[in-house]
Amino acid sequence: xxxxxxxxxxxxxxxxxxxxxxxxxxxxxxxxxxxxxxxxxxxxxxxxxxxxxxxxxxxxxxxxxxxxxxxxxxxxxxxxxxxxxxxxxxxxxxxxxxxxxxxxxxxxxxxxxxxxxxxxxxxxxxxxxxxxxxxxxxxxxxxxxxxxxxxxxxxxxxxxxxxxxxxxxxxxxxxxxxxxxxxxxxxxxxxxxxxxxxxxxxxxxxxxxxxxxxxxxxxxxxxxxxxxxxxxxxxxxxxxxxxxxx
Amino acid sequence: xxxxxxxxxxxxxxxxxxxxxxxxxxxxxxxxxxxxxxxxxxxxxxxxxxxxxxxxxxxxxxxxxxx
Numbered sequence: 527x528x529x530x531x532x533x534x535x536x537x538x539x540x541x542x543x544x545x546x547x548x549x550x551x552x553x554x555x556x557x558x559x560x561x562x563x564x565x566x567x568x569x570x571x572x573x574x575x576x577x578x579x580x581x582x583x584x585x586x587x588x589x590x591x592x593x594x595x596x597x598x599x600x601x602x603x604x605x606x607x608x609x610x611x612x613x614x615x616x617x618x619x620x621x622x623x624x625x626x627x628x629x630x631x632x633x634x635x636x637x638x639x640x641x642x643x644x645x646x647x648x649x650x651x652x653x654x655x656x657x658x659x660x661x662x663x664x665x666x667x668x669x670x671x672x673x674x675x676x677x678x679x680x681x682x683x684x685x686x687x688x689x690x691x692x693x694x695x696x697x698x699x700x701x702x703x704x705x706x707x708x709x710x711x712x713x714x715x716x717x718x719x720x721x722x723x724x725x726x727x728x729x730x731x732x733x734x735x736x737x738x739x740x741x742x743x744x745x746x747x748x749x750x751x752x753x754x755x756x757x758x759x760x761x762x763x764x765x766x767x768x769x770x771x772x
Numbered sequence: 773x774x775x776x777x778x779x780x781x782x783x784x785x786x787x788x789x790x791x792x793x794x795x796x797x798x799x800x801x802x803x804x805x806x807x808x809x810x811x812x813x814x815x816x817x818x819x820x821x822x823x824x825x826x827x828x829x830x831x832x833x834x835x836x837x838x839x
Contacts, residue, residue: 543808568810573828581827582811691810765815
C-alpha cells in the first residue's frame with residue numbers, strides 16, 4: 527500500500543535538519559524490510575509572525591510502499607525516532623497517511639495549500655486528521671509541528687509542490703548531457719522548461735554541478751532554462767535561485 | 773544593507789531576491805554558517821540566503837548572528 531510520511535519542526539539552529547531525519551527514517555524503514563521508500567521532498571509553508579519556526583518553515587515528506595501489516599511498526603518507530611532525535615526546543619510532528627485508503631484526498635490537499643497562505647493551528651490539524659483517519663502525532667515541545675506535518679502530506683499528494691531533497695547525480699561530457707542520457711540516469715518524469723514544455727530526448731542540456739529537481743504533475747522533473755552561448759546548446763539546468771517558487 | 777526591525781533585530785533591507793547583496797553581505801560576515809542543502813535558495817553557497825542564521829520573514833530575513 528502507498529503511504530506518505532511527513533515530519534516537521536524537528537530542528538534548532540545547531541541540529542541536523544528535518545530533511546536528514548526524514549532520510550534516516552526512510553533508510554531505516556528499508557533496512558528493516560518494512561517497505562520501499564521514495565525520495566524526500568521539501569514543502570514551503572507560510573512565513574508569518576504568528577507562525578513559530580526556527581529559521582524557515584518547511585516540512586519534509588517521503589512516500590513508502592509498505593505491507594499493511596508493517597504500518598503500526600513504522601508509526602511506532604517514527605514516533606520513537608522523533609522523540610529521541612529531534613532537537614532541544616523543537617516541536618516535532620509526525621503525519622502518516624495511507625493514500626490508498628484516503629476517503630477525501632482533496633480535503634488534505636486543500637489543507638496543505640491553505641497552510642501556505644494562512645496561519646493554521648493544532649486543533650484544525652487534529653480535527654482534519656481525525657476526520658480523514660490519518661495518523662497525526664506530536665513528539666515533544668508544543669507539538670506545533672503537527673500543523674506542518676499534515677500540510678506536507680497534502681502538498682506532496684497534490685503532486686505540484688516542493689523540491690527534491692539533495693541533487694541529481696548526472697554524468698556529463700564536458701558539462702553537457704542529452705535529455706535521453708539524463709533520464710536514463712535519474713528517475714525523472716522528464717526534463718521540462720520553466721514554461722512547461724517537455725524536451726525531446728535528443729536535446730542537449732548544460733548541467734550544473736548540483737542540479738535540483740522539483741515535483742510537478744505527480745512526478746519529479748529536472749527544470750531547464752534557455753541559454754544562448756553560441757555553441758548550439760539551447761538549455762541549461764535552471765539555477766537554484768529560480769527554483770524558489772517550487 | 774541592514775535595518776533594525778521593531779524588535780531591534782538586524783533585518784536585511786533588500787528582500788528575498790537580492791542575490792548579489794546577500795552574497796556580498798555573507799562574504800564579509802564572520803558568522804556565516806551554511807544551512808542544510810535543502811534550505812539553500814542562492815546559487816552561491818556563501819550567501820546570507822543560504823545561512824543557517826537567517827530567519828526568513830514575509831518581507832526579507834533577520835540575522836540571528838550574535839555578532
